Amino acid sequence: MLKAVLTGVATVGLFALAPVFYANQTLLFSAMMYLVLAQGINVLYGFTGYLPFGYVGFFGAGAYAGALSVLRLGLSPVLALVVGGVVAVLVGVVLVPLLRLSGAYFAIANLAAAQALYYVVSNPDLQALTNGPYGINLAVAYNATASYAAMVALLGLALATVVYLRHSRLGLALRAIREDRISAELAGINVVRERTIAWLLSALLAGLCGAAFAWYISVFYPETVFSLNVSIFAIVFALFGGAATLAGPIVGTLVLYGLYSAIGISQPEYFQLIFGLVIVGLVLFLPDGLASLSERAGFEVP
Amino acid sequence: MSSEVSRVSGVSGIGRSAALSDNAARLEASGLAKRFGGFRALDGLSFRLERGEILGLMGPNGSGKTTTINVVSGVYSADGGEVCLDGKPVTALAPHRRVRLGLNRTFQVPRPLRGLTVHQNVEVAAVYSGAGTDVVAQCLEWAELAHLAGRRASTLNNSQQKRLDLARALATRPRVLLIDEMGAGLNPAELETMAHKLCALAEQGVALVVVEHVLGFLQMVSSRVIVMNAGRAIFEGTVAAAAEDPEVVRVFLGERHH
Ligand SMILES: Nc1ncnc2c1ncn2[C@@H]1O[C@H](COP(=O)(O)OP(=O)(O)O)[C@@H](O)[C@H]1O
Ligand SMILES: [Mg+2]
Numbered sequence: 001m002l003k004a005v006l007t008g009v010a011t012v013g014l015f016a017l018a019p020v021f022y023a024n025q026t027l028l029f030s031a032m033m034y035l036v037l038a039q040g041i042n043v044l045y046g047f048t049g050y051l052p053f054g055y056v057g058f059f060g061a062g063a064y065a066g067a068l069s070v071l072r073l074g075l076s077p078v079l080a081l082v083v084g085g086v087v088a089v090l091v092g093v094v095l096v097p098l099l100r101l102s103g104a105y106f107a108i109a110n111l112a113a114a115q116a117l118y119y120v121v122s123n124p125d126l127q128a129l130t131n132g133p134y135g136i137n138l139a140v141a142y143n144a145t146a147s148y149a150a151m152v153a154l155l156g157l158a159l160a161t162v163v164y165l166r167h168s169r170l171g172l173a174l175r176a177i178r179e180d181r182i183s184a185e186l187a188g189i190n191v192v193r194e195r196t197i198a199w200l201l202s203a204l205l206a207g208l209c210g211a212a213f214a215w216y217i218s219v220f221y222p223e224t225v226f227s228l229n230v231s232i233f234a235i236v237f238a239l240f241g242g243a244a245t246l247a248g249p250i251v252g253t254l255v256l257y258g259l260y261s262a263i264g265i266s267q268p269e270y271f272q273l274i275f276g277l278v279i280v281g282l283v284l285f286l287p288d289g290l291a292s293l294s295e296r297a298g299f300e301v302p
Numbered sequence: 303m304s305s306e307v308s309r310v311s312g313v314s315g316i317g318r319s320a321a322l323s324d325n326a327a328r329l330e331a332s333g334l335a336k337r338f339g340g341f342r343a344l345d346g347l348s349f350r351l352e353r354g355e356i357l358g359l360m361g362p363n364g365s366g367k368t369t370t371i372n373v374v375s376g377v378y379s380a381d382g383g384e385v386c387l388d389g390k391p392v393t394a395l396a397p398h399r400r401v402r403l404g405l406n407r408t409f410q411v412p413r414p415l416r417g418l419t420v421h422q423n424v425e426v427a428a429v430y431s432g433a434g435t436d437v438v439a440q441c442l443e444w445a446e447l448a449h450l451a452g453r454r455a456s457t458l459n460n461s462q463q464k465r466l467d468l469a470r471a472l473a474t475r476p477r478v479l480l481i482d483e484m485g486a487g488l489n490p491a492e493l494e495t496m497a498h499k500l501c502a503l504a505e506q507g508v509a510l511v512v513v514e515h516v517l518g519f520l521q522m523v524s525s526r527v528i529v530m531n532a533g534r535a536i537f538e539g540t541v542a543a544a545a546e547d548p549e550v551v552r553v554f555l556g557e558r559h560h
Contacts, residue, residue, distance in 0.1 A: 169429050172418075176426050179415040182377055185397040186406060187415075187423075188431030188474055 001167050004246045004302035008159035011035070011250055016152045025148060029216055031257050032151045033209055037234035038241075038249035039158040040205035045235070046243030047165055047174035048198050050099065051283075053107045053231050057114030058088040058206035059213070060226040064121055066211025067136045067220075068129070077141045081150060081211045088207020091117070092200045099195055114226060122222035135221035138214060147216035154212055158205050162246045165198075174198055175244070229272060233257070236275045239282040242291025245301045251290060326389025328353045328509040329374070329405075329478045335382030336366075336373050336533075343369040345533035346383070351478065351509045356500065358520040358541065359513045361530035362553055367513045368410055370530070371480045374511075375407040376400045387478065401431050404477035408484065410513075412463035414455035414470070421451040423466055424473045431474035438473060444499070445469035460487050478509045485516035497522035517541060529553070 015032050019025050037059065045051050066084030069075045075083065098109050124132040165171035173194045176184040185191055210225060217224075233256075241252025260271050282289060291301040329351040336344035343366050351357050359367050372378040374385050376397035385393045392400050415423050421438065428438050442448040445465040450458065455466060464484060471479055481500070485493055493516065500523050504510055514520045520527060521541045529537040529544055531553045537544055544550050 169426075172422060172426050173430060175418060176415050179417050180413055182397070183413045183415055183470070184426075185377075186375070186401055186474075187427035187470060188398050188401040189426070190396075190398050190430075 001163070003300075004163045004166065007247050007250070007302050008156070008163055011159060012152060012156045015155060019148065025144065027261055029148055029151055031253065031261075032155050033213055034233055034237055034257050035250060035253045036151070036154055036158040036205055036209045037230065038237040038253050039162050040202045040209070041234045041238040042162055042243050042245075042249045043165060043205065044198055044202040045238060046162075046245070046248075047171060047178065048195050049178045050195075050199070051107050051235065052110045052202070053228075053235070054110035054112070054114030055202075055206055055234060056226055056228060056230040057110070057117045058091060058203045059210035059230055060114070060121065060222070061091045061117060062088045062207030062210025063214040063220065063225040064130060064136070064210075065207070067138050067214040070138060070141050070215075071136070072129070077143070077146070077215050078150070080141075080215070081154075081208055084211025084214070085204050085208040088203045088210065089200050091207075092203030096196055096199065099192075099199060111228070111231075114228075114231070118222055118226035121226070130222075133222060135219065135224070136214065138218045141215060142218045144216065147212060150215065151209075151212045154205075154208050157208070159246060159250075161201060161205065162249075166244075166246065170194065170197065229268075232272065232275050232279065233260075236279050236282070239279060239287075239289050242289030242294075242301060244288070245291045247301050248289050248291040326386065327351055328355075328388060329511075330386045330389075331370075331374060331383065332386075333383035334370065334373055334380055334385070336369050336378060337381050342533050344373060344380075344383075347530070347533065347535055348383075349528055349535065349538075351511060353477075353509055354504050354507045355526070356504050356510045356512055356524040358524040358527035359511055359530065360515070360517075360520065360527055360544065362556070365530040365553075366533040367530055368482055369533075371407050371482050371511070371513065374480060375405060377407075398430075401474050401476075404475065405480075406471040406474050406476040406478070407480035408464070408467040408471055408482055410482040410486075412460070412467040414458070414463050414466045416454070416456035418455055419451065420447050420453050420455055420458070420466060423455050424469050427470045427473040433473060433475040437475065441469045441473045444472060461492065464488075472503075476508060478511075479503070480511045480513075482513045483515065484512070485514050485519040493519050494522070517545070 015028060018028050022028060041055060062084035065087035066080040069080045069083040070077060095113055098106055101109055121130050122133045126132055165174065173189045176187060176189060177191050177194060181191055214220060237253040237256055238249040240256055241250065242248025286292065294301050327350040332348045334344045334347040347370060359370065361367050373380045376395060380393055384391055387403055387405055392403060424438050424441050425435060428435050442451055445468055447462065447465055447469055450462065458466060484496055488496060497519055500510060512520065512523055525540060527541050527544055528535045529550045536553065537547050537550050
């Protein structure tokens, strides 16, 4: 527990102070964004076993809900973050029936749901509300420092959520469900309820993250915030380091996103392919990521 | 049959509802049916179980014993019939709701939460059933697993996993406990210890259904057995009488000739 809290505090501290030493704030922001999303994936996959390929749907819903509540309702950006989170949770509530599906069926249905959201948002007929395919311009609220700070806070929230899950009775129940649904039910666990909580927590993190992204980036298109790449990146970062741990997704994001930033941005299409293959490889051969190697070597991962 | 008598006297009593609940069995299954495709795994099974009683359930392989436990515990939904706990129907309830009402079971092939420690296996059951963590140490002690509390459940041997299954069930403070083939794989000394432990549970008021192939074990724990064949009860009585019953003998011999 202490090790986990220290890891979390160090990570948040690193990103809070990094802009002082490192000029590329946008890169730092993107890394934090993926860290939050990878931990959001972790909350769901690491603790329930559902792999949400449509995770970006929550992110996009949060980005649009946040941006539109600034543009159309005149809310303050901070309040808009909350709206982004709430709307993503509402989308999660609508999609709760997906949790009845398992494995690949869940992944495909979730992907289709995200795609449907994308079509709704980018529909030219809704231009009056969403500006359709022409995207969002949030220049009125632009504030790089404040939105960066918001993402740092969000990173703290995401890490705290995972620490909580690892050390609370809810986390224990979720792990029990992941181990064996029937045995978990016979321990008295309401499987549907606990799973739904994890699903909505995971949606909340992505929604907040989307709204913070919208605030920081200020100009974006439906393709930007509903890109399947966002799901794939977050999933591969979480799985590579090791789901169900705090440190796994942190390590996964820093290593793989670092690699991607160093050599991949000029050739993103290769990385889509490579990351896709890495996901397949991890699911098949190393489902608990690097963390499991480290635990096999006798070092406990926080 | 005694169940008929008490049902009738319950209805004709003066304070009807009071009489009914007084006479309600701890567990009553009536007309249970379960089909897998066209196959009738349970075909109108009924039985009653009183507080503190141990009922043996016997029958050849495939006769529906495990299915009975699955349907009563809610792991499978019934296609017909009713399960009542203290007179209240639980047939429509999810397994975790039945657990919280005091109904639990073990598995023929034990199903611990393999990635969790022995302690966590019992703890999660104590917490989520509402029994509270006070019972954890006691249940581990009872199942002789206290010295293994920190071990991952996946590292236990079969007999230890069976006892962990039992400890997990006990941690929910069951009033009715359904035990599926505890005896398989235990040596005679372990069998006798287990029989004593189950009898002690019954003395504390827990009602048990014990599915068992080991006749000696059944003789130690239960006065009354039901013999099943093809999803129905074909005999009800003492273990000794069962061994004499021509139909029971035929059913068991028939199995051997397959
Ligand atoms: N989930 C299932 N799907 C299909 N058939 C099943 C299932 N469970 C049990 N059966 C069938 O139901 C019959 C009774 O099985 P079971 O209750 O396990 O028998 P027993 O425990 O008495 O050996 C068997 O023929 C078995 O093959
Ligand atoms: Mg069986």
